[in-house]
Amino acid sequence: MTRVTLNQSGIVQRYIMKEGSTQWDLMYSTPKDLCDNYGQCGANSICRIYKSVICECLIGFIPRSQEQWSVLDSSSGCTRRTPLNCQNRDEFMKIKAVKFPDLINSSLEKSMNLEECKAECLKSCSCIAYGNSNFTSGGRGCLMWFGDLIDIRDFIEEYSGQDIYIRLADSEIDSMRKSSKKKRLAIITVLSTICGMLVLCLLYLSITWKKRKIIRGEDWELPLFDWATIATATNNFSEANQLGQGGFGVVYRGNLPTGQELAVKRLSKGSGQGLEEFKNEVVSISKLQHRNLVRLLGCCVQAEETMLIYEFMPNKSLDCFIFDKNNSTVLSWKERFDIGMGIARGLLYLHQDSRLKIIHRDLKASNILLDNNMNPKISDFGLARIFEGDEISAKTKRVVGTYGYMSPEYAIDGTFSVKSDVFSFGVLILEMISGKRNRGFSHPDHHHNLLGHAWLLWNEDKALDILDPRLKDCHVESQVLRCVQVGLLCVQKLSADRPTMSSVVFMLGNEGASLCQPNQPGFFVERSSIETMTILSNDIWHSQHTVTITMPEAR
Template sequence: MFLLLVLELTDDSNKKKPVVVIVIVSISIVSGMFIVGWIIWFDLVTVAAATNNFSYASKIGEGGFGPVYKGVLETGQEVAVKRLSKSSGQGLEEFKNEVILIAKLQHRNLVRLLGCCIQGEERMLIYEYMPNKSLDYFIFDQTRSTLLPWHKRFDIIMGIARGLLYLHQDSRLRIIHRDLKTSNILLDREMNSKISDFGIARIFGGDQSEARTKRVIGTYGYMSPEYAIDGKFSVKSDVFSFGTLVLEIVNGKKNRGFNHADHDHNLLGHAWLQWKEDKVLELVDAAMEDSYVVSQVMKCIQVGLLCVQKYPEDRPIMSSVVVMLSNESVTLPQPKQPGFFTERSSRDTDLLSRKEKGCTENPVTITVCTMIINFVEEWQRTLTLVSSHSGGR
């Protein structure tokens, strides 16, 4: 079945332009799925059966969006199901944002979004299942961190770098993730890293290189100074987050909440002090013992410090980062002082991600996405009516 939607959308110049959206709908009774264009729309019965009716035993996590469950489809495929909590203040916009990006992003170092479920008040996202959970599950745990020797940590760093390079440069649209952190780096069976959670990501179009928001969202400890203070974000704010990740992977401690007997700096400040005193190898996580390659570790620390420099114009772009990390003959520049290089009170605690209700996404993209979602809801209501009438005959 085909449905042709002709929409009149208004661009920034207030001129109405016709946009044709062709939505292809097919119904599979066997699989219990709706396929709408590039999106697989799972029905509630299928998802409930896969997760044992969203049982506590199937629950594998919880975030601002809502609970996450492990599910097994009738085909035997394992999936992760993010179910929008009815009490969530941030989930609906994030849900729409991930649906917008579903057709845009395909890369081995990005978690694949398989589809979604919209039925009644339910809003769910279905992902490929990552059996080894997230990066923070390993590197910040004294016991599990020993399962990540240096060669694997270096592979994880390279995977994140390549995924971020794809988002910034190689995908059809420039994507700014805005919430890159250890808990959003998932690990597959072979411990390969995959970037996840695009709920607050932004799409940059054309020659756009920077944007500003009045409501800053993300996770403190990974935010760049210009974003946390002025609401400015760009590829360079993602680069800052990446640099923080690199230093955390090397050190095995969180940036925010980092403690040291000699000072009250965070991990970035501590790394900078060690760099200036030529003691960078003291940053290496003791859990790695003698498993690391000195030249690789020192290069990663230097790249990490280059990425977290205070001013965005000093930070490298991700294409340069990938070259610096993968090419041993490249000469690296000397890093400058990192952002937030000030001693803070030891009473500071982590602040959780906050939802930005105001959205400055591309209005055409959001409108098209909303129209598709509304169409699916209407189509499901029609199917229900047809089914009820057929059953009454």
């Protein structure tokens, strides 16, 4: 039997009691992983090192402070969802293959077997768990715990740990049994439906096989919505509930019976590229948590239907505010600056601070969604790429994304890196300052795009002339100039010259920080007047969408 504690010096003390002995033998070790840290997840919780979020409450318990747990701070631990009734009607839930909790508030009865141990624990209302102290299955030895359970961790292999029985109110157990029964029925129903659909869809074997491979290829730990729930929430996918449309399908607004609002991204049937985007988006964003990234709530996969379920953004996307001159709501300079800072922090998280290094590859105004408080959320991860280990850049033969936001090295050679996203961010910042699209920009004196126009003004010390006329009387001049300079630094032709997102966040947030002089931007080539008119007409069509889904071809 093993007992683990932490001394005042922060060293893990591991005690071992051999079978037949009454003495604890002391051994020292240091933590092998986060779950080896004493009390890593707080009281009445379990640490699972192999999960993306390692801490979770024990069955029948809920976070003591949901606010702390939502930011991955589990130090406050968990508390019971349903109080014990202490009248011998309580029951026990078995948890397999765990490290026993701290033994400070425990007692040992060496002569009792497991059934006698259970009966003894039920006699005391303060006894909240019991287990077999003997490593040999079925051997005598009863351990009982009183008070909070601290420092439980899980093991992948069942033989690595011991079973513990957690005391719960009988009503809690009944609720779990009903829930388990419903889940089993739901699984049986889904499996039956899939089998039936496979028989009916033999002619579409290649598409079905792709979907099965995608579904089985990843452990997403993501809630699965059933088709009927989503159909009801979107009023059977009515046109009145449409938020936007793109190359992979349609986005709908939905409402659950609980009142929660959703954005449902429904992929087009028979779209092989849509399935790949579906997998890519789920794998990328399901493991990310940041206030400036749109939150993926779950997915729906049933027969030919494939859908992604997101949190609903009531203020739609950024392009609705900065490009739509008919919109009665004009973003103030402060709102634009705060939105820019939020986008920068979101990109910094993707490139550097998250568990995965992710290149978005399609950052643009229509992929920035705004919540009730106008906080920006980066969305649409269908084209995102995860970089492994020390990987710095990658190359593709199929360039996908949105012209006007693509970096030169990606648009021309197919090479992309974090600096590709930096270029897109620079374009977006200059668009937010000016209220003009990069590709849709026109000027009577030249045929440059917005980047070229900003570069010309910068060299003439007229950078403030780029400012959206609607902001002339409500802006901070020093901030505008700093943002223009940072934007031009981000869109420099050579990727090596562009700053990282950590530098961008620092430069934007610190007025006293010194900035380098930018070099010539990418695509600094004048277009013909015919090319300009063609771009303008194309961009008018794209601007009709309030929420976009990335097209599989460059545009």
